Each structure stands twice: as C-alpha cells, then as structure tokens.
Amino acid sequence: MSLIQEIVRRVKTGETSAVQMAQEYLGRIDALDGRIHAYLQVLKDRALSAAERIDEKRRRGEPVGRLAGVPIAIKDNMTLEGEATTCGSKILEGYRSTYTATAVKLLEAEDAVILGKTNLDEFAMGSSTENSAYGPTKNPWNPDCVPGGSSGGSAAAVACGMAAAALGSDTGGSIRQPASFCGVVGFKPTYGAVSRFGLVAFASSLDQIGPFAQSAADAALLFDVLSQADPQDSTCQVGGIPGGTISPNGASRPMRIGLPKEYLSHEGASPDILGAVQNAVNVFKKQGAVIKNITLPNTRLALAAYYIIAPSEASANLARFDGIRYGRRVQSLKPAPRHDTGSKVQSQQEESELVELYRRSRTEGFGAEVQRRILLGTFALSHGYYEAYYGKAQAARLAIAQDFDRAFQGVDFILAPTAPTAAFRIGEKANDPVAMYLSDIYTIPVNLAGIAGVSVPCGFSSSGLPIGLQILGPRGSDRKVLAAAGQFEQWTSRQYFSDPKGVK
Numbered sequence: 001m002s003l004i005q006e007i008v009r010r011v012k013t014g015e016t017s018a019v020q021m022a023q024e025y026l027g028r029i030d031a032l033d034g035r036i037h038a039y040l041q042v043l044k045d046r047a048l049s050a051a052e053r054i055d056e057k058r059r060r061g062e063p064v065g066r067l068a069g070v071p072i073a074i075k076d077n078m079t080l081e082g083e084a085t086t087c088g089s090k091i092l093e094g095y096r097s098t099y100t101a102t103a104v105k106l107l108e109a110e111d112a113v114i115l116g117k118t119n120l121d122e123f124a125m126g127s128s129t130e131n132s133a134y135g136p137t138k139n140p141w142n143p144d145c146v147p148g149g150s151s152g153g154s155a156a157a158v159a160c161g162m163a164a165a166a167l168g169s170d171t172g173g174s175i176r177q178p179a180s181f182c183g184v185v186g187f188k189p190t191y192g193a194v195s196r197f198g199l200v201a202f203a204s205s206l207d208q209i210g211p212f213a214q215s216a217a218d219a220a221l222l223f224d225v226l227s228q229a230d231p232q233d234s235t236c237q238v239g240g241i242p243g244g245t246i247s248p249n250g251a252s253r254p255m256r257i258g259l260p261k262e263y264l265s266h267e268g269a270s271p272d273i274l275g276a277v278q279n280a281v282n283v284f285k286k287q288g289a290v291i292k293n294i295t296l297p298n299t300r301l302a303l304a305a306y307y308i309i310a311p312s313e314a315s316a317n318l319a320r321f322d323g324i325r326y327g328r329r330v331q332s333l334k335p336a337p338r339h340d341t342g343s344k345v346q347s348q349q350e351e352s353e354l355v356e357l358y359r360r361s362r363t364e365g366f367g368a369e370v371q372r373r374i375l376l377g378t379f380a381l382s383h384g385y386y387e388a389y390y391g392k393a394q395a396a397r398l399a400i401a402q403d404f405d406r407a408f409q410g411v412d413f414i415l416a417p418t419a420p421t422a423a424f425r426i427g428e429k430a431n432d433p434v435a436m437y438l439s440d441i442y443t444i445p446v447n448l449a450g451i452a453g454v455s456v457p458c459g460f461s462s463s464g465l466p467i468g469l470q471i472l473g474p475r476g477s478d479r480k481v482l483a484a485a486g487q488f489e490q491w492t493s494r495q496y497f498s499d500p501k502g503v504k
C-alpha cells in the first residue's frame with residue numbers, strides 16, 4: 001500500500017485520527033524544518049481544526065473523502081483564503097489572499113489537511129530555490145546542496161516526511177527537477193489538465209500545477225483528484241481523460257520506448273546521470289519493452305525559445321505588482337493627492353511622482369532574477385523586436401511540439417534524464433544565470449509542447465545524491481505515464497527513493 005493509501009486507511013478505520021496524523025507531521029516540521037527551511041509558513045491551527053472536522057465527520061458516521069487526513073503542503077504561489085501568499089517575494093509582503101486556488105480546494109474537498117505553504121524561487125523563477133527572498137531551502141540529502149527549484153520547498157518537505165505529498169507548479173521543470181534532486185516523484189500533467197485558478201501566473205501558456213509524492217501511485221491518486229475541468233480557467237477543460245496501463249511484456253503489444261539521441265548525447269550531462277538513465281532503460285528492456293532510438297531535432301532551440309516566451313509572459317503577468325493594486329509600496333513616497341486644482345503643472349508632477357512610486361516599489365520589491373526576466377520580456381515584446389524574438393520563439397515552440405507529435409506516432413513513452421546533474425551546492429550557480437538555466441534543458445521542451453512528464457527516482461550520483469528518470473507521454477497520457485512510473489518503481493523495488501524517516 002502506498003503512503004497516502006495507508007494514511008487514508010488508518011484514518012477511515014479509526015486506527016489513527018486525522019488530528020494525530022496532522023500532529024505527527026507538524027512534529028516532524030518542528031524537529032527538522034529549522035535545518036531544511038522547506039516552509040515559509042506552517043498553518044498549524046488551520047491544519048488541526050481541519051483535521052478535527054474530518055474526525056468529527058467520521059465519528060458521526062458520515063463518509064470521508066479520498067484524501068481523508070492526508071497532510072499536504074502547497075507551494076507558496078497558490079492562494080488560500082485568508083492566508084498570505086508571498087511567491088517568495090518581498091513585493092507581496094503583507095498580502096492576504098481573498099480566495100482559495102481550485103487545486104487546493106479540490107484537495108480540501110477530499111478531506112486533505114493543508115499543513116502550510118512552501119518555499120520557492122521568487123515567482124517560480126529559478127532552479128534552486130536560492131532566489132527566494134526568504135532564504136534558500138536545503139536539500140534533505142545534503143544540506144550544503146540545493147533542493148532544486150523552483151518548487152524546492154515542496155520537494156524537500158516530501159523527501160523528509162514533513163508532508164505526505166505536496167503541490168508544486170512547473171513552467172519549465174519546477175516540479176520534475178526538484179523531485180529528481182530530492183529523491184521523490186514529481187509529476188507535470190498535460191497542459192490544461194489541472195486548473196491554474198489561484199496559481200499566481202508566471203508564464204500562463206506554460207504553467208501547470210502538479211503533485212510531489214512518495215510514489216507514482218500517490219501522484220496518480222492526487223492527479224485524479226486535481227484533474228477536473230474548471231470554468232475559472234479557460235485552458236482547463238481536459239478533465240479526467242481515461243487512461244490505464246500499457247503492459248510492457250504482454251497484453252496486445254509490448255510497450256514501446258523512445259530514446260531521444262539529443263538528450264543522451266548532450267555534453268552537459270554528467271556520466272552519473274547518463275549511467276543511471278541507461279540502467280533504467282535496461283530495466284524496461286528486461287521487462288519486455290521495445291526500445292527505439294528516436295530524434296527530437298529541434299531540442300537545441302528549446303532553451304532559447306523558453307527564455308523569450310516565459311519572460312515575455314512574465315513581464316505582462318507581473319505588471320500588476322506595482323505597489324498600488326498589489327504589492328508593497330515604498331514608504332517614503334505616497335501617491336499624489338487627487339483634490340487639487342487640475343492645473344497642468346500639478347498633474348504632470350503627480351504623474352511623475354506616480355511613475356517614481358511604481359519604479360521604486362518594483363525596484364525594492366523584486367529580486368535580481370525577476371527584474372532580469374521583466375527586462376528581457378519587455379524588450380522581446382517591444383515594437384520593432386516582437387517578430388525578431390517573440391515571433392521566432394513561437395515558431396521554434398511549434399517545431400518542438402511537432403517533434404514530439406512525430407515521435408509519439410512510433411512510441412508510447414520517451415525516457416530521458418530529468419536534469420543534467422544531481423543536486424549542486426548552494427551558491428555554485430547563483431551568480432551564473434546561464435549555468436542555472438541549463439539545469440532545465442531536459443524539462444523545458446516538455447512545457448513548450450504541453451505534454452505530460454514525470455520524474456521518478458532511478459539512481460544515485462557518486463556522491464550519494466538522488467537522480468531522476470523522466471518518463472514523457474503525449475498530451476492526455478497522464479495516467480499512463482504515471483502507471484509506467486509505478487511499474488518502474490516496482491521493478492526496481494523502490495530502492496532509489498528517499499527514506500523519509502531516515503533523513504539526517
């Protein structure tokens with residue numbers, strides 16, 4: 001039985017209570033999070049009263065949900081009514097959400113218990129969680145290393161048993177890459193399978209919410225709960241696409257696996273990673289899968305296209321954080337009074353004071369990486385450059401999506417590394433944006449194409465850090481991708497998973 005199934009069984013039978021379960025996880029947070037810093041906010045009272053309500057329901061003999069008493073953490077770029085949502089940024093200090101994100105509501109409707117909000121790179125821009133304005137999260141396997149990012153807090157919390165599962169968001173790899181760095185399962189659903197309502201937008205055509213879990217079975221259970229059409233998000237109409245498993249060694253035909261040469265010959269990939277992925281391929285082969293070499297020729301365009309498209313969308317999405325509608329306002333300047341005579345000189349002065357207010361609020365409120373993206377995006381969209389940059393990037397995006405379409409005509413899944421290296425040291429890439437961007441070279445094409453991808457633990461580096469295998473499937477193949485990850489987990493006896501209770 002998987003961890004979530006076990007918790008639900010114990011809560012439903014009364015073997016344990018939801019309150020006890022919440023207390024157990026809150027206790028681990030108390031004991032460990034001083035060292036790991038996975039949480040920005042622990043919602044102890046909220047969690048305990050939610051757990052109390054679930055126990056009460058059970059005592060009255062009412063049915064409880066599919067996630068009864070399961071303690072879950074959410075990335076702090078998703079809203080929860082009445083609570084802070086910081087997005088890891090100073091600019092949202094003091095902001096309280098007035099509504100709850102659909103994904104979180106769906107979890108709560110199944111009686112999950114929300115433990116708190118987890119740390120992230122500011123506005124989900126980064127690959128290490130070092131871009132959080134509230135300090136980095138540490139990798140539970142080695143606290144000198146990053147947990148990956150941007151959903152590093154969620155990954156670290158699940159890896160060391162400070163949550164049974166967590167939600168993250170993945171725009172270019174932010175669920176899969178930290179999952180691979182922390183030795184847990186991280187799943188990016190097909191674009192549009194999970195509502196983004198209440199997720200603070202980074203790059204709306206790429207953003208997708210998904211689960212972190214201790215097994216593919218748990219990720220699949222969470223995906224079932226999360227994957228509902230939502231009238232509040234017009235891109236979320238897919239809903240529960242029927243799925244199932246493809247037998248690797250029987251049924252109607254064997255599983256067909258594609259190995260993209262562009263991912264396996266990349267010079268940036270460490271030998272540890274390539275070795276672990278090759279071993280994983282051998283496991284599939286031994287189980288009867290047919291392995292085919294494939295090509296995704298436009299892969300080399302992915303990073304460049306992403307770093308035009310994502311910052312362009314971000315520059316528009318982040319325009320609302322101006323110190324007036326949202327966000328912190330600089331103290332020394334107040335917006336100009338509106339009761340004046342209406343003279344031209346005065347209104348010009350008001351206007352320039354307002355611009356100054358925006359400028360200073362945004363300069364003080366946003367960190368360096370977010371400012372870099374806003375500048376890049378504003379430039380790429382500006383008159384005279386739009387076609388040269390944004391137009392070209394869209395063409396590259398289409399070519400990348402077509403590469404995958406073509407490949408999936410001949411294979412069921414594609415196997416690839418999740419990241420070119422295992423977790424790197426805190427500070428190692430912090431001052432080199434391009435080195436940081438390269439962490440996502442294997443995950444970004446998946447977002448550009450809108451397809452489904454999971455990272456499942458498949459080995460360890462020479463220094464004992466986890467390595468993730470990416471399993472990719474076409475749009476709508478979410479359940480099949482998760483089933484394949486579950487099979488891999490069984491074939492390898494879960495030997496590459498973190499032992500959440502054993503983390504130092």
Ligand code: GLN
Nearest residue numbers: 124125126171172173174
């Ligand atoms: N690391 C990538 C970036 O900084 C992806 C981030 C994400 O998926 N949110 O844009």
